[in-house]
Each structure stands twice: as structure tokens, then as C-alpha cells.
Amino acid sequence: MMGLEQLTPAEIEARSFAIIERELARPLDPALAPVIKRVIHATADFDYAQNLCFAPGAMATGLAALRAGATIVTDTNMAKAGINKGALAQLKGEAHCFMADEDVAAAAGCQGITRAAAAMDKAAALPGHPIFAIGNAPTALLRLYELIRADRLDPALIIGAPVGFVNVVQSKALIMTAGVPYIVAQGRKGGSNVAAAIVNALLYQLTRPA
Numbered sequence: 001m002m003g004l005e006q007l008t009p010a011e012i013e014a015r016s017f018a019i020i021e022r023e024l025a026r027p028l029d030p031a032l033a034p035v036i037k038r039v040i041h042a043t044a045d046f047d048y049a050q051n052l053c054f055a056p057g058a059m060a061t062g063l064a065a066l067r068a069g070a071t072i073v074t075d076t077n078m079a080k081a082g083i084n085k086g087a088l089a090q091l092k093g094e095a096h097c098f099m100a101d102e103d104v105a106a107a108a109g110c111q112g113i114t115r116a117a118a119a120m121d122k123a124a125a126l127p128g129h130p131i132f133a134i135g136n137a138p139t140a141l142l143r144l145y146e147l148i149r150a151d152r153l154d155p156a157l158i159i160g161a162p163v164g165f166v167n168v169v170q171s172k173a174l175i176m177t178a179g180v181p182y183i184v185a186q187g188r189k190g191g192s193n194v195a196a197a198i199v200n201a202l203l204y205q206l207t208r209p210a
Contacts (some may be wrong), residue, residue, distance in 0.1 A: 016041055024049060028133035031059055035183065038113060038201035042193050051186050058157060058181040062202050065156035069093050071130045072199060073123040074192075075116050075140040075162075079133055082196025087203040098122045117143040129156040135195030138162045145171075147179045158182045159198045161190035 007015065020040050027035055032054055039048045069092040074080040080097040088095060098104050098119040108118040116137030123130060124147050134140045141160050147153035160175045162168050162184055174183045183198055200201055 013041075028184075032207055035059070035198055035201040038204075039194055039197045042197035043191075045189070047153065047187075047189065048185065048194075051189060053176065053184045053186050054180075055176070055180075055182045058183055059202075061181040062157040062183070063205060065129060065131055066091050066093060066202055067119055067206055070156055071096065071126055071128060073097070073120075073126070073130050073132050074195065075132075075134045076136045076192045077101065077193045078133045079122075080190035082193060083133075083199050084203055087200070087207040090207045091203070096123070096126075101141040113143075114139040116140040120144050120147060124153045129154055131155065131157045131159070131199070133159040133161075133195040133199050135161045135190055135192035136163065138164065138167040141171040141175045144165070145174050145178050148180055157183075159195050161198065163184040163190040163194075164188065 017037060020037050023046065025046070027125060028049065036049055036052055039052065040046055072083060072088070072093060072095040074095065074097045077097045080095050083095050084149065085095070099115050101122065104115055104118045104122055107121065108115045111118065114137065116139045120140050120143040123132070135165070141162060142152065144155070144158060158175055158180055160172045161184070162171065163187060168188055172186055175182055176184055185194055
């Protein structure tokens with residue numbers, strides 16, 4: 001077909017980021033730009049240049065945690081699948097999603113809570129300081145907030161990007177008051193692809209040559 005080019009995946013990515021750079025309405029903070037541009041690349045949505053909110057020091061904290069082999073917990077298998085496992089393996093990290101676990105389903109039914117909330121309870125028993133990448137369930141963010149306030153969880157970073165209409169905006173605003181490092185996609189927009197893109201942007205800073 002006329003106008004189509006034969007490009008390698010690397011060339012497509014490079015061309016895409018060049019277009020993003022050209023079409024951005026304003027210059028980005030260089031420290032935050034890798035995450036913002038990676039999310040725009042994943043969504044073709046330039047609103048994220050304004051919607052993404054970073055706690056002071058969140059980028060450095062997240063990078064340090066990944067460099068030390070942090071565990072990543074997601075609220076969907078889609079977000080887990082979207083994380084670059086090769087880059088994560090280079091840093092000796094792991095990714096988990098407990099949503100489909102039988103014990104999580106049983107706990108959710110017994111307690112009358114969502115599986116997402118029950119999955120966060122299970123994640124709270126993990127050693128160390130996990131990174132949480134939430135792209136779907138506001139109840140996961142709400143449960144994380146409760147666990148943090150109860151001193152049952154001390155995450156290295158919370159990526160808050162659930163998408164939707166019910167309790168989405170509120171849960172994101174609440175996690176920004178929890179006193180832990182966060183990267184939040186404010187407003188209704190988000191998704192598993194956004195959560196994974198943020199994780200990958202951090203991973204690539206550590207595993208891809210400059």
C-alpha cells in the first residue's frame with residue numbers, strides 16, 4: 001500500500017518517540033520524561049503529560065528499589081504480562097499477580113470484599129518493600145491505603161493508574177496522602193497498559209544503554 005514503510009520494531013519505537021517529542025505541547029522535566037513519554041507511547045494520549053503526578057523523590061526511590069531486585073505486584077495479569085520480563089530478570093526482580101489465586105478468591109468471599117482487596121492483603125505478607133502497579137481496581141488502591149495506615153505495609157513505590165468511573169478519582173487522591181512514594185495517573189484515565197508502561201520506563205532506565 002502507498003505510504004507504508006517497512007520498519008523494524010526498534011525503528012518503529014524510535015520513530016514513535018520522535019513524533020511524541022515533536023508533538024508535546026511543552027518541555028518535560030528531564031527526570032520525569034522517560035515515564036511520561038513511555039505512557040504516551042503506550043496510549044497515544046498526550047493528556048498524560050499533564051495527568052501523571054509524581055511524589056517528590058518517587059523516581060529515584062523506584063529506580064533504587066528495582067536496582068535492588070524489588071518484587072512487583074500487579075492487580076491484573078494483563079499488567080503483569082505487559083512488564084518486560086527480560087529487563088526485570090536482569091535486575092533479579094519478580095512480578096506477581098494474586099488475583100486468580102484460590103486463597104484470594106476464598107478470602108474475598110469470606111470477608112465480602114473484592115478479589116483486588118484480598119490480593120493486596122496477600123501481597124502485604126511478601127518480604128521487603130514491593131512496588132505495586134495498579135491499573136484496574138480502585139479497591140486495590142483503597143486496600144493499600146488501609147494497610148499502610150495500619151503499619152502493615154511499607155511499599156517502595158505505588159503506581160496508581162486504575163481506569164474507570166466509580167471510586168477511581170477518589171482512590172488515586174487518597175493514595176497520594178498515604179505518605180509513601182507514588183506515581184499516579186490523576187483523573188479517570190489509566191489501565192493495565194499504563195501501569196505496565198510506567199514499570200517498563202523505570203526498568204529501561206536501568207537496563208538499556210543510554
